[in-house]
Amino acid sequence: MPTSRLHRRTAVPASSDELFSWHARPGAFERLSPPWERVRVVERMGTIHDGDTIDLEVRLGPVPLRWRARHEAYREGKQFCDVQDGGPFKLWRHVHSTSPVDGGNSILDDDVTYQLPASPVSDWIAGGFVAAKFDRMFTYRHRTTREDLRIHARYGDRSRLTVAITGSSGLIGRALSSFLSAGGHRLERILREGSDTPSWSIPEVPVDAVVHLAGESVDGRWTDAKRRRIRDSRVEGTKRLVDAILERDERPGCVVCASAIGFYGDRGTDMLGESSDAGTGFLSDVCQDWESETRPLSDAGIRVVQARFGVILSGFGGALPRMLPPFRSGLGGRLGSGAQYVSWVSLDDAVGAIHHALMEDHAGPMNVVAPFAVTNQELTWTLGRILGRPTPFPVPSAVARLAFGEMADAMLLSSTRCVPDRLASSGYDFRYPDLEDCLRFQLGRMPLSEEAR
Structure with a gap:
C-alpha cells in the first residue's frame, strides 16, 4: 500500500x-x-x-x-x-x-x-x-x-526560576504554565480557597516569583452581583494574596499582577502609554484599586509589575472564538461606528511579556498590547478577509447595549488606543506585531508551504 x-x-x-x-x-x-x-x-x-x-x-x-x-x-x-x-x-x-x-x-x-x-x-x-x-x-x-x-x-546563562501562579487554569495561565515548564522553569500552582472572596494556599517551597492572574470573567451582563464578583475577585483577591506573601519568611523577588487597559477608560484616539492618567468608569476604578493593593509589596522591597492586558487574541479562548460563528456564517460586522480602537495582543505575546517581566528588572505598570492598535472596523475587515467571508452587517450601538448592557459601553464600544512603551524600551521583541499574521496563525489560515501546494 x-x-x-x-x-x-x-x-x-x-x-x-x-x-x-x-x-x-x-x-x-x-x-x-x-x-x-x-x-x-x-x-x-x-x-x-x-x-x-x-x-x-x-x-x-x-x-x-x-x-x-x-x-x-x-x-x-x-x-x-x-x-x-x-x-x-x-x-x-x-x-x-x-x-x-x-x-x-x-x-x-x-x-x-x-x-x-x-x-x-x-x-x-x-x-x-x-x-x-x-x-x-x-x-x-x-x-x-x-x-x-x-x-x-x-536567558540561557540565567538560572531557571520557581514561579507560583494563580489562575493557572485560565487562558493566560495555561499557556504561561506550558511555556515556562517546557523552558525548564519550575511551576507551583497557588490554589484558591473559598469562592466569593478567595484566600490563597501558597506552596511552602521557596519561590522566586509570583504571577497573579486570577479574576472573575468580565464577560456577560453586569448585574449588581456580577459587578461585585468582578471587583472582589480582583481587589480583595489581590489584597489577600499580598497579605499571604508578606506573611512568608522567604518572599519572592518579583510579583507580576494582572491588570487591564480598562485602567485608561474610553479615550477616543488618544495614544495611551503607561504614564497616561487613569480614566473613569467602573472598570477604570476596579483597575486602579486592583493595582493599589500591590503597593505593600513594593514598600517591602519586592519588585512588582502591573501587567495591563489588552484584548487577547487566541484560538484557545477569549474574544476570538466568540467572534467566529457569525463571521464564518457571513453575518459578521463592525460594532457601532467601528471607529473605536481595539488594543489587542496575541496570546503568545501576552505570555512572552510576563516572561520578559520575570527575567528583566522592570517595575511598575506595563501595557501588554501589540505595537499597533486597530479600529474595530479594521479588525472586522481583517477577520472577514482571512475567513473569506463578507462583513456586511454592522451591529448598531443600541443593539449592543440591549444585548450586553453596561458591558457594551465599557468594553465593546469604548476606544482605548494603547502603546507598549515599557516593553519596547526594554527590548521586548514581539512575535506578532501584525494583526493579520496573528489571526492567520491562531486560525490555521497561514499560507501552505511549496511542498503542499
Missing part, C-alpha cells in the same frame, strides 16, 4: 541539546498543539523514552476519536519517535530529530510517514485535505518551537 510523507526542517536559535530537552519537558506537547485541532491529553505514561505512551482525544468534526501514541527509537539528545498504537490512521510513524549546526544553533527535523484508513480510495477523496492540514499543523509547531527556544536562549 502506498504511504504519504511530510518532512519539515527548521533552523532553531538554540543548542541541539536544549532543543531536545525542550521536547522532553512537561508543557512541550501543549505548546505544540494548534488551537484549531482541539486535541486533549487523556493520559500520559512517561515522557519520550522507549515504551512511554500518550493517549489523546482528537476530533473529526464533532466526533471524538481516541489516539494512542507509543514512543520508540529513542537516542539521547538526537532522536525520538512516536508510532500509532491505536487511532484514526492505518499507519503513523513520526521521527523527531535534532542536530547541531555552527554557531551553537540546531536543526529541528520532523519526518512523518502515514497512511489513511481505506487507502488508496481515501487518498483520492481526502489526501489533499489531510496533506494541507498537516502542513499547517507543522508550520504552527515549528514556528512555536523556534520562537519559544529563541526567547529561552536569550
Whole structure:
C-alpha cells in the first residue's frame, strides 16, 4: 500500500541539546498543539523514552476519536519517535530529530510517514485535505518551537526560576504554565480557597516569583452581583494574596499582577502609554484599586509589575472564538461606528511579556498590547478577509447595549488606543506585531508551504 510523507526542517536559535530537552519537558506537547485541532491529553505514561505512551482525544468534526501514541527509537539528545498504537490512521510513524549546526544553533527535523484508513480510495477523496492540514499543523509547531527556544536562549546563562501562579487554569495561565515548564522553569500552582472572596494556599517551597492572574470573567451582563464578583475577585483577591506573601519568611523577588487597559477608560484616539492618567468608569476604578493593593509589596522591597492586558487574541479562548460563528456564517460586522480602537495582543505575546517581566528588572505598570492598535472596523475587515467571508452587517450601538448592557459601553464600544512603551524600551521583541499574521496563525489560515501546494 502506498504511504504519504511530510518532512519539515527548521533552523532553531538554540543548542541541539536544549532543543531536545525542550521536547522532553512537561508543557512541550501543549505548546505544540494548534488551537484549531482541539486535541486533549487523556493520559500520559512517561515522557519520550522507549515504551512511554500518550493517549489523546482528537476530533473529526464533532466526533471524538481516541489516539494512542507509543514512543520508540529513542537516542539521547538526537532522536525520538512516536508510532500509532491505536487511532484514526492505518499507519503513523513520526521521527523527531535534532542536530547541531555552527554557531551553537540546531536543526529541528520532523519526518512523518502515514497512511489513511481505506487507502488508496481515501487518498483520492481526502489526501489533499489531510496533506494541507498537516502542513499547517507543522508550520504552527515549528514556528512555536523556534520562537519559544529563541526567547529561552536569550536567558540561557540565567538560572531557571520557581514561579507560583494563580489562575493557572485560565487562558493566560495555561499557556504561561506550558511555556515556562517546557523552558525548564519550575511551576507551583497557588490554589484558591473559598469562592466569593478567595484566600490563597501558597506552596511552602521557596519561590522566586509570583504571577497573579486570577479574576472573575468580565464577560456577560453586569448585574449588581456580577459587578461585585468582578471587583472582589480582583481587589480583595489581590489584597489577600499580598497579605499571604508578606506573611512568608522567604518572599519572592518579583510579583507580576494582572491588570487591564480598562485602567485608561474610553479615550477616543488618544495614544495611551503607561504614564497616561487613569480614566473613569467602573472598570477604570476596579483597575486602579486592583493595582493599589500591590503597593505593600513594593514598600517591602519586592519588585512588582502591573501587567495591563489588552484584548487577547487566541484560538484557545477569549474574544476570538466568540467572534467566529457569525463571521464564518457571513453575518459578521463592525460594532457601532467601528471607529473605536481595539488594543489587542496575541496570546503568545501576552505570555512572552510576563516572561520578559520575570527575567528583566522592570517595575511598575506595563501595557501588554501589540505595537499597533486597530479600529474595530479594521479588525472586522481583517477577520472577514482571512475567513473569506463578507462583513456586511454592522451591529448598531443600541443593539449592543440591549444585548450586553453596561458591558457594551465599557468594553465593546469604548476606544482605548494603547502603546507598549515599557516593553519596547526594554527590548521586548514581539512575535506578532501584525494583526493579520496573528489571526492567520491562531486560525490555521497561514499560507501552505511549496511542498503542499
